[in-house]
Amino acid sequence: MERIIGIDLGTTNSCVAVVEAGSPQVIPNKGGYKTTPSAVAITDSGRRLVGQMAKRQAITNAEHTVYAAKRLIGRKWDSSEVRHCIETCPYEIIQGPHDDARIKLRGKEYSLPEISSIILQEMKIVAEDFLGEEPEKAVVTVPAYFNDNQRKATKDAGRIAGLDIIRIINEPTAAALAYGFGKDLDATVAIYDLGGGTFDISILDIHEGVFDVLSTAGDTFLGGEDFDARIIEHLAFEFAREHRVDLRNDQMALQRLRDAAEKAKIELSSMDETEISLPFIHSMDNGEALHLQTTLSREKFEELVIDLVQRTIKICQATLQESGLEVEDIDDVILVGGMTRMPRIQQDVADYFGKPPSKQVHPDEAVALGAAVQGDALVEGRGDVLLLDVTPHSLGLMVHGGGFEVLIEANSTIPTSHSHIFTTVRDGQTSVKIVVLQGESERAEQNELLGEFVLSGLRHAPAGEVEIEVTFEISADGIVSVHATDMETGKKQSITVTATSGLTEDEIEAMISENEDYLVELKRSEELESQRDRIRKSIREVEKLLANGGADTDLVAKLKDRAADVVAGARNCLDSGDADSLASAGEDLEKLLQSVRAAVQSI
């Protein structure tokens, strides 16, 4: 049976789930944890580290450890978000060939989809260990407010990882699925999802297994990371006031601050006060060591981040208004994402909606569970669950004078499409350029550019005579595609994409094969390592047997001489040998071991 895994590809943590015997469950990783840090590192020997391993070595390898890559995926190089990351991240962010951002690790450039693919691959392995077979297909979640570029980049990440992403669904919608699965609900619910890097709010109508998203909004650059950053700033500022040293200039100190801030934030969810102790955080030129030792109260923390909390409540207000509902119409409020453990957030959300939020879903696991439910529903063709999601942004075109003409409004149910007729404006005009954008501004330039398309090869005719019907489609994944037909001939028109920040087909192909090469290489080196282990074990056994061999018969003496040779040869191979010499050394050892065993036993 085809198993579909659900992956919550989070900013700080990722989670994978699968439907087992009709109910969704989270798959723990090898360490027994249900979530895996979304961190990727490259070691000095060129090895990739993912998850807990990557996070653990971040302090000593800060420049080559990527965290929160999701904040950058699908972003333009000149966007304010990328600027922000360049200033605050210890790893090097450079400009990519498509006006995108790339990350340079150990001298090699990685596109954001590649970084994400490494995390996806890790989640795939977690699932594989559990299922006993390689999962090929997955439903992956993204923040509801992700635009087309970010969604496409996520899908590319799946391809590079060798994972067929059969559907991309929105995180709050997935959480709602987990919440409503198996219940006979008739309710209007609000999902408040504040994760590591993004905030989403969705209002859904749930009835008879249909999950109808009425409206959704969010901020793709507002999450736990920003709360951490406020603590880091506060600590660094206090430290600077006392010692006139800015810790943020020191990558290692910054990484320690980052870890301490996250820990303090988590502790303040259950305690009123927390100790922050970072000894030897900085050493002065005169050799004097400086320590950071302070306490942070919950009250102070709330004061540092109150504007962030208020920002989320404002977005809630706008979304509710958009859905045409009143606060009283909401039957249940569901909190998702690690940040919603913060008592102040729970309080403010409860105050706004006028009711305490539901604790029925696990804030870290609900999204992956929902993704697994959707995957199962799709493939099994089950009629009891149906998602009616919406597109979060308006889709439109740039028109004369830099205006923005909306074709598909935000919060339209997907899949959807819209056709638009283009005509030539000059005699003999043979091509038309279409600039497709996404956003809510009336000015084209303030919206997200999805691509420029050129309709070419139009027939020569007087102005206005050639009519081309261009259809804009938004798939159930929320991904935009464009195609065109000549109205008169019914012939499909070719469309050339001339500007997009996504990876080209060739690049993706190259990344796929590079990833495959890496995996082959990884497998080979793992095999070599286990060969080495076997040889070491054999050597130990030979030496043990001969040492305790008892009688010094001729046979044993002879064997000891032979053993000395073989063992020396094998030891040589261990240090420098390739696969072939390791194999032959292993064989020699095996033969020797048998003889030794026989000799010792015969005594």
Add this chain to the structure above:
Amino acid sequence: MVDIDENWVPELAPGVDLQSLNAQPTPEEFFVLSRIDGSSTVDSIAKTSGLGKDKTLTCVKNLHGYGLIELPISNAEETEQEQSKSKADTTTESDSDDDGDVAVSIKGRFPLPFSDFEFDQELLEQSVELDDDFKREIIFVHAQLDSVDHYQLLGVERDARRRQLRGSYFKMSKRYHPDRFYQKILGDFQPLIERIFQRVTKAYQTLSNRNKRKEYDAILARGRESHATPVQASTPASRRSEPREAMNDSRKRDMAFKVLIQRGDKAFDNGHISAALKEYRKALTLKRDEQVALRIARSLLDQPDHLEDATAFARAAQKISPDSLEALKLLGAVYEQREQLDDAIYHYEQALESAPDDADLRARIDRLRS
């Protein structure tokens, strides 16, 4: 009560115009109607309808009550009483979700009944992963998307509240959402299904939003006015508001119109006048074309059995353009043929008012007067 004998063979009532029914049969009734072929007994229809005996019997009774079918006995008085009562019965029943039969699972109220629908055989035979009933349903619903308003499409009344709309929309979504056919080979049915889902979604989103519904109701009201007054409302401004849809809509209508006219002409040439008139009527509800109406009326002039129909078509032409000289002349001619001389003179005189120099007209009037 008409007690229906299960061995009766119901027949379609002759000369019933399905387009101008006073009673609007439910989809179930239409389905039963489609099974009535003049040779099947009530019992065998009940066995194959998938509705169960009770429902089938109710449908047969109602259809009889509407005057759509004839039963071996016919008691006019009784059926008249029956009509209002049993209609109430079936409307509640049609809401129940029955998944067996095609016409039953169709929620919307469509102008062309399922039984009357001609299926594109080539499309129907396409090998895709859908069963035959569902293929028919898709073709049927898709073909009429443009001829129903949002209320009819969702199968709800004008005063339907949000909950009813939602119930209907969710049921239809579960039937037509593309996810329902994930990984299935759909061939040419795929775009049809997608369009149905989009249209259903649009209907729900419009009607479930207070402001949008108000606007839409206003458009519907205006639409009915413009039907009443024969002024073409196709100003550039109104085209701009919904350019794409208007174009799609009118093009499709044109095509359907042509097909229906062709079918009518073919039937006419083969001497099936009644069948031809049925097609013509359908065509004219799609597009109010004066010239076509005139042509049909003219061709009926030498069909003594169809002079009433000729009058109807000529009247239709005159309604489309009230000042049309041709329509008035033709009406005169039709009445002349029917030997209703006063009416004939009246229409000729009306025509003369707009064409006082028409010698032929004058001659006709003089001849009739004498």
